[in-house]
Amino acid sequence: MKKIFLTTVLSAFLGCSLFTSCDDLLETKNFTDMSPSNFFKTEGDMDAAIMGIYLPCTTNWGYGDGGTGGWYNALFNADLAAYYPSSMITTDMVCTYSSNIYDEFNVGPSSGGALTNTYNIIRFVARATDVINQIANSSGATEDIRSRFVAETKTLRAFYMYTLLDWFGPVNVKLDPETLMDNTIEPRPTEETYVGYIEKDLNDALETSSFPDKYNADADNWGRMSKAVAYGIRMKLYMHQKDWTKAKADAEKLMSMGFSLISNYEDVFNNDRTSEHIWSIPSNTAYDNFYVTEVLPSDFKRGYNHLGESYIRGNDSSYKPGWQAYCMRWEFYDTFEDKDVRKKTILCEFDAADGTHKNRSIMKGAIPVKFTDSQYDNYGIQKAHPVIRYAEVLLSYAEADNELNGPTQSAINAVKQITDRAGIEIPASATVGKEAFRSYLLEERGRELFCEGQRRQDLIRHGVYISRAVERGKNAKDYHVLFPIPQTAITEAGGILEQNPGYTN
Structure with a gap:
């Protein structure tokens, strides 16, 4: 456990300026001889450890990982070696200026770049498991504070697991603190089991009374996990799984939490902490957005x-x-x-x-x-990257309701809030039936959420990701709805990890 612990604390040093300065958290602590027995003793210790788990969630270039000795692009860095831009350029929305293996659907297990950078967050799932265990077993701080920190870390762990599911399908994450130092490599779980892991973390967090609803009024903690973020991640998970009833319920919950569209579309990206923001990745002079x-x-x-x-x-x-x-x-x-x-x-x-x-x-x-x-x-620029905002909630509510009931007036009204702000009308032809409204919603999601990293997921869910790529002349095959597991992971597993179908090294 000691190696996992030391890596977690090293991450805490690197992550402490993601939101606010950590000077107060660190100034009185002697870090030259740390161990689980002398860390996690105060609220500051716990907070610093959690900040390290946020390390991949920045708009800046990336981070050095003390566990591997490697350097990785952050998830929300805008470079083509990062998660969300590489997703976008595989879609009908965005293309690259020069040849790119993601744009051309030529990614393989040894491609590196965004593939390796995104897969590396499996290590942060393990570190989150360690932090959850250390905080749960600590006597430091009050029970409410410990419970809040555990809920926050579980929500962040769930987001990382969801991100891995989005790109790779279910992977062999480490969720049992007793096996963190066990070098035995487990096979990949079934999708049902893996989705259950994500769901349980989010359910646990949402049942925690001391977990804040949101941080929109709190500049110092803006960007941290909250109940609203947990509902948003769970809604995205249910949309991914086409569990329309549960997706609609989570959208409705978010619609009751005081969020709303702001009047000026441009201000969504120019201003922070508005009533439309549910989760954004803060940017500051230490962590620029490029x-x-x-x-x-x-x-x-x-x-x-x-x-x-x-x-x-x-x-x-x-x-x-x-x-x-x-x-x-x-x-x-x-x-x-x-x-x-x-x-x-x-x-x-x-x-x-x-x-x-x-x-x-x-x-x-x-x-x-x-x-x-x-x-x-x-x-x-010091502008936050929006990950979940209220416009997505309204569009997800409308899509889920349409799949359950057809184009109801409540679904149409939800979308109308967005089109009214945009200054356009919903065409009458879009609401004549379920299929017509479904097609319209896909395109309206694209226009409203363009370049926010949603398009690939939307096209896959609607079953047109591959066909539209083929129409553009790309080398897209049915199996390209998932990326390959990096070859380094396959090799290290010695045959225990199965590669995603269709891929060979």
Whole structure:
């Protein structure tokens, strides 16, 4: 257990500035001789340990893992070697400027990059197991505080397990603290068993009375797990499993917790802790968000949306171009009506640094800036990445209700909140029946949640992920709904771990 413990504490050092400074937590502690017997004695110890479990949940580049000696992109880093951008470029929404194995559906077990970076969070599941056990068995702090910390860590562990399920299917996570130092490799569980693990963690957290409902009014703790986040993760899990009754129930619960859409769509991404945010990944000067830099062309100076409104990072004499990683496919861009206010956050032409003007006739795709309040001379922005927001809840409620009952008025009303804000109408043809409304909801989810990392999951759930990729000329096969288990894990397991179907090294 000692190695797991030391790795957990090392992660705590690295993670302590994700939300606020950890100076108060660490300044009186002697860390030169730590062990389970002298740590986890105070609320500060426990909080520091939990912060280490959040390490993959940043917008900054990534983290060094003391357990492997490796360096890994964070889940919400905007680089193509990270989880959510690599998911997006496999879809009908986003493409890369240059050839990429994810865009081309050529990912294999030895591909590395996002594959390895995402799979590494299986180690944080084990570390969360250790932290849960240490806190549960500690006499430090009050019972309410210990219970709150355990609920928080279980929610975060559930999110990591859900993320692994999304990419790889069920994997052999370590949830028993007694076996953390056992080098025996267990086979992968069934999907039913694995989903049960996630569900149990979230159920336990939601039954904890001292676990806060949300942190929207608490700047110091914004970004931490809460009951609202737990409901949101569980809703996403049930949507993934097409358990419509349970998904609808969790959406309804979130709809009763005081969340609401804010009036201005752009403010969702320019302002933190609004009534629309359920869980976002905070960004600050220590943990920048580089999304805008990733989507701007390398010769970008000033861009324009379809209304002619301009965007520049800096001014005409000093400005920042981008790294030209990925852009929005024109076919997807064209699904927005001109009167849709969300289209204003996407640039369709730009002035280049050499004085030329470029439009869609020579641009590979549109530029989905999204964070419009970022017009200053800097590569990083201090804007949070939204992971779960109220608009997704409304759309998930409508989808689940439609699958259960067809296009009910309550489902239509939920979506109408979103389309009203966007300044568009739901077409009459979209509500004539279940199939029509289902198809409309998929496309409306894309327009509302573009570039937030949801599209791959949505296309898979609707059964069109592979067919749309084939229509784009990609080498997509049915088995590509999952990524391969990294070959390093397969090799180390000595034949115990089964590779996902269709993949060979």
